[in-house]
Amino acid sequence: MRSNKHTVVIVGYGGMGSYHGQLISENPNLEVAGTFDLLEGRRKASVEAGYKAYESYEEVLADPAVEVVLIATPNDVHKEIAVRALEAGKHVVCEKPVAMSSSEFKDMIAAADKAGRVLMVHQNRRWDEDFRIIKQMHESDTIGALFQIESRVHGANGIPGDWRHVKAQGGGMLLDWGVHLLDQLLFMIDSRVTSVSSTLSFILGNDVDDGFEAVLQFENGIKAIVEVGTTNFITLPRWYVKGLEGSAVIEDWSLTGRIVTRNRESEHREPTPIRAGVGLTKTMAPPSEGSTITAGLPPAAELPDGFYSNFVAVIEGTAEPIVKNAEVLRVQNLIEAIFAAAEKNEVIKDFDTYGV
Numbered sequence: 001m002r003s004n005k006h007t008v009v010i011v012g013y014g015g016m017g018s019y020h021g022q023l024i025s026e027n028p029n030l031e032v033a034g035t036f037d038l039l040e041g042r043r044k045a046s047v048e049a050g051y052k053a054y055e056s057y058e059e060v061l062a063d064p065a066v067e068v069v070l071i072a073t074p075n076d077v078h079k080e081i082a083v084r085a086l087e088a089g090k091h092v093v094c095e096k097p098v099a100m101s102s103s104e105f106k107d108m109i110a111a112a113d114k115a116g117r118v119l120m121v122h123q124n125r126r127w128d129e130d131f132r133i134i135k136q137m138h139e140s141d142t143i144g145a146l147f148q149i150e151s152r153v154h155g156a157n158g159i160p161g162d163w164r165h166v167k168a169q170g171g172g173m174l175l176d177w178g179v180h181l182l183d184q185l186l187f188m189i190d191s192r193v194t195s196v197s198s199t200l201s202f203i204l205g206n207d208v209d210d211g212f213e214a215v216l217q218f219e220n221g222i223k224a225i226v227e228v229g230t231t232n233f234i235t236l237p238r239w240y241v242k243g244l245e246g247s248a249v250i251e252d253w254s255l256t257g258r259i260v261t262r263n264r265e266s267e268h269r270e271p272t273p274i275r276a277g278v279g280l281t282k283t284m285a286p287p288s289e290g291s292t293i294t295a296g297l298p299p300a301a302e303l304p305d306g307f308y309s310n311f312v313a314v315i316e317g318t319a320e321p322i323v324k325n326a327e328v329l330r331v332q333n334l335i336e337a338i339f340a341a342a343e344k345n346e347v348i349k350d351f352d353t354y355g356v
């Protein structure tokens with residue numbers, strides 16, 4: 001009996017391609033029809049996992065039973081694989097970063113529009129609980145209006161794998177992790193970016209950045225510091241967020257964290273000066289007893305659907321995508337502005353050119 005599930009072929013059956021196999025199996029309306037990978041070893045792994053291994057990409061495109069192409073290859077070939085799939089009448093889910101440049105992504109969007117097929121980018125970290133807690137704090141003013149957001153990921157393992165070291169394949173940490181952190185910020189903050197400054201690090205001697213720091217100013221007054229490092233043997237918190245009524249910290253993905261807010265009920269009392277180092281300070285002394293309230297992290301903001309259930313609803317025409325291509329394009333433009341700011345050692349303010 002023919003299944004009513006939408007059929008997906010995973011192109012690029014490496015680390016993330018295999019993970020998509022698991023994610024797809026968790027959705028009752030999708031099934032993996034097979035995989036295609038250039039490497040014989042990965043085709044063998046596919047068969048061992050119980051998936052048909054297509055021998056060529058042409059064979060995938062020519063198979064009328066395939067409705068969706070999922071792209072989990074290195075970044076430099078996303079565009080070509082996507083455009084060919086769309087032209088063959090398939091829907092496409094593409095891994096992040098969607099492309100090497102905004103101009104490549106515009107070609108992909110044009111191909112999707114022309115074919116009348118869905119192109120959706122797997123910006124999965126919009127669903128991360130740590131991010132959704134910060135989003136909820138922002139939306140409900142838990143610590144008052146936010147004025148600074150620091151979003152960091154730190155590792156001590158250098159750049160992993162092979163192609164991630166190669167510029168021509170879209171390697172480097174700004175494209176790899178930066179795209180997630182920037183996507184989260186632009187998804188959460190409903191305001192234009194008015195300036196960007198940045199530095200890239202090349203500590204490990206690759207021709208791609210092994211980390212970066214970018215400072216973004218939003219029109220609504222929020223400043224964001226985004227940092228990725230791969231030589232950090234002690235990590236800084238995943239999030240450090242300041243609002244007019246308090247501060248919040250989320251240490252890691254296991255959601256260790258707290259919020260500390262001003263206690264509006266307590267009478268104002270001057271803090272007692274403390275000895276700090278060899279000096280004395282009142283400014284940097286802890287707030288006086290009772291003047292602040294420490295609490296656990298608030299609940300996370302909900303998204304209307306999961307990534308794949310939303311994708312199914314989009315291809316069935318019953319929902320709008322949660323990850324919209326216009327949003328992804330804005331992030332791609334911002335990445336280009338961050339590269340330019342680092343290269344020129346300038347604060348970029350020309351956002352009509354960059355479209356952020």
Ligand code: NAD
Pocket residue numbers: 011012013014015016017036037038039042071072073074075077095096097122124161163176
């Ligand atoms: P990987 O190196 O583990 O796997 C890539 C696979 O693609 C390899 O098996 C390779 O042989 C195959 N491949 C290369 N060119 C191909 C082509 N033209 N046709 C078919 N197969 C081809 O890489 P990865 O870590 O799985 O990353 C793949 C993609 O997934 C990248 O775009 C990466 O940024 C993204 N990714 C996303 C997340 C996330 O959380 N969203 C996490 C990891 C990786």
